[in-house]
Amino acid sequence: MNFHFYKYHALGNDYIVIDPHKAGVDLTAANIRLICHRHFGIGSDGILAGPFFEGSAIRLQILNPDGSEAEKSGNGVRIFSRYLVDAGYITTREFSLETRGGRVHVELLDDRGGQIRIDMGTVTFQSESIPVTGPARAVVNEELVIEGRPLAVTCVSIGNPHCVVLAEPSPATAAKLGPLIETHSLFPNRINVQFLQVLDRNNIRIEIWERGAGYTLASGSSSCAAASAAYKLGLVDNEINVHMPGELLKSISGPADTFL
Numbered sequence: 001m002n003f004h005f006y007k008y009h010a011l012g013n014d015y016i017v018i019d020p021h022k023a024g025v026d027l028t029a030a031n032i033r034l035i036c037h038r039h040f041g042i043g044s045d046g047i048l049a050g051p052f053f054e055g056s057a058i059r060l061q062i063l064n065p066d067g068s069e070a071e072k073s074g075n076g077v078r079i080f081s082r083y084l085v086d087a088g089y090i091t092t093r094e095f096s097l098e099t100r101g102g103r104v105h106v107e108l109l110d111d112r113g114g115q116i117r118i119d120m121g122t123v124t125f126q127s128e129s130i131p132v133t134g135p136a137r138a139v140v141n142e143e144l145v146i147e148g149r150p151l152a153v154t155c156v157s158i159g160n161p162h163c164v165v166l167a168e169p170s171p172a173t174a175a176k177l178g179p180l181i182e183t184h185s186l187f188p189n190r191i192n193v194q195f196l197q198v199l200d201r202n203n204i205r206i207e208i209w210e211r212g213a214g215y216t217l218a219s220g221s222s223s224c225a226a227a228s229a230a231y232k233l234g235l236v237d238n239e240i241n242v243h244m245p246g247e248l249l250k251s252i253s254g255p256a257d258t259f260l
């Protein structure tokens with residue numbers, strides 16, 4: 001398989017950018033799984049395919065390593081915006097991107113796209129919008145029993161679906177409970193999972209199990225979902241820092257754009 005690709009990460013949530021104007025690969029589910037495979041492929045938490053120009057709109061496809069397509073990705077949009085700057089597609093400081101989960105407004109905070117602010121849109125807790133099976137309701141602080149263990153869950157959509165669990169966040173918890181919740185029959189489209197610990201009124205810590213990707217070091221939409229759930233539950237104020245495992249890795253490996 002011989003094609004052009006670009007690889008970036010955001011706090012260790014890594015993506016491969018495949019630009020149809022430069023690449024030369026058919027993004028079948030099988031090829032996506034191979035490209036994203038950590039041992040048999042390049043290895044990544046997903047593929048960002050684009051830009052696809054539709055009039056003045058710029059669209060990107062967000063592909064999970066299992067071949068499924070996601071509606072939105074916070075780190076994916078940040079990384080793709082940086083690629084657009086690096087590749088010379090973008091010369092303005094503000095623009096929008098079209099994702100399967102809706103339009104995302106992007107603002108470059110410096111000329112290089114080193115710091116990027118994105119408006120991830122509005123969250124909903126409504127079951128029918130996430131979706132979550134059962135009666136139409138706001139899925140807030142519900143009990144979900146997994147292997148006999150009662151869990152307090154709050155479910156959110158920010159374009160893609162999330163299940164926020166009030167449980168001690170650890171890689172072990174994410175690896176054990178993540179896949180069981182991701183594929184639970186309550187979630188017809190599967191779901192991303194976050195394990196949430198409230199540190200104080202302005203800081204939370206999460207561990208992440210992503211739909212179609214598994215354990216990741218960071219996730220933009222997960223951080224929005226966890227922060228929204230904590231605020232909905234009255235556990236935090238409305239300015240929140242979300243601490244994720246990738247933060248530690250960054251402190252070990254130094255600034256994002258240096259190579260070891």
Ligand SMILES: N[C@H](CCC[C@H](N)C(=O)O)C(=O)O
Pocket residue numbers: 013045062064069070071072073074075076160161192210211212213218219220221222
């Ligand atoms: N796996 C997710 C998409 C990527 C989300 C994450 N990497 C982010 O930064 O938001 C899903 O199927 O909804």
